[in-house]
Amino acid sequence: MLSTQRLLLRPWRDEDLEPFAAMSADPAVMEHFPSTLDRASSEALMTRIRAHVDRHGFGLWAVELPGVAPFIGYTGIAHPLFWPDQVEVGWRLARAHWGAGYATEAARAAIAWGFANLPLDEILSLTVAENLRSQNVMRKLGFERDPGADFEHPLVPEGHRLRPHWLFRLPRPR
Numbered sequence: 193m194l195s196t197q198r199l200l201l202r203p204w205r206d207e208d209l210e211p212f213a214a215m216s217a218d219p220a221v222m223e224h225f226p227s228t229l230d231r232a233s234s235e236a237l238m239t240r241i242r243a244h245v246d247r248h249g250f251g252l253w254a255v256e257l258p259g260v261a262p263f264i265g266y267t268g269i270a271h272p273l274f275w276p277d278q279v280e281v282g283w284r285l286a287r288a289h290w291g292a293g294y295a296t297e298a299a300r301a302a303i304a305w306g307f308a309n310l311p312l313d314e315i316l317s318l319t320v321a322e323n324l325r326s327q328n329v330m331r332k333l334g335f336e337r338d339p340g341a342d343f344e345h346p347l348v349p350e351g352h353r354l355r356p357h358w359l360f361r362l363p364r365p366r
């Protein structure tokens with residue numbers, strides 16, 4: 193569990209499924225993903241995220257706004273499914289909580305935790321060219337795009353417009 197000035201990054205609870213599924217069914221939130229998620233897909237993803245946290249002691253934590261909203265989304269660091277020896281930072285917040293600086297605040301805490309507790313040379317961040325909101329968060333956190341490291345996302349179907357991805361790196365601070 194991590195806390196910041198305004199947020200709690202905590203382990204998931206069963207009650208998070210409802211707001212998580214609502215968030216992941218919102219076309220605005222999922223604009224840069226191949227599709228929105230139905231309830232079963234959200235449940236499966238939540239189970240996978242929880243399993244990562246249980247196994248590794250870190251992951252995409254549930255984000256709480258204490259006294260205001262018990263679950264506004266997730267932010268954290270995790271091994272990408274298809275790159276188990278790397279660590280990436282990730283975030284997804286409900287639309288009602290965009291534009292308040294929460295993603296950046298939560299990610300800053302997650303990254304600091306990662307460099308303090310894991311033997312990482314760097315943390316990665318992956319996104320599509322069109323996801324400017326996500327890239328804005330990355331920029332504020334100090335990530336830089338590695339233009340030589342563009343890749344095809346292995347979990348997006350071949351030929352899909354969202355398959356080409358950009359890779360951003362944040363080296364361990366000296």
Ligand SMILES: CC(C)(COP(=O)(O)OP(=O)(O)OC[C@H]1O[C@@H](n2cnc3c(N)ncnc32)[C@H](O)[C@@H]1OP(=O)(O)O)[C@@H](O)C(=O)NCCC(=O)NCCS
Pocket residue numbers: 220221222224283284285286289290291292293294295296297318319320323325326328329332
């Ligand atoms: C990507 C995402 C998490 C970004 O959320 P966000 O709220 O825009 O991000 P931030 O936390 O950086 O907040 C943004 C704005 O809040 C504003 N803000 C308001 N109050 C603030 C405060 N107290 N402190 C800091 N910023 C504040 C800032 O102006 C900032 O915008 P700026 O950087 O242009 O100045 C969100 O759009 C999202 O969930 N998208 C869908 C999922 C997704 O695409 N995930 C990533 C896949 S790669």
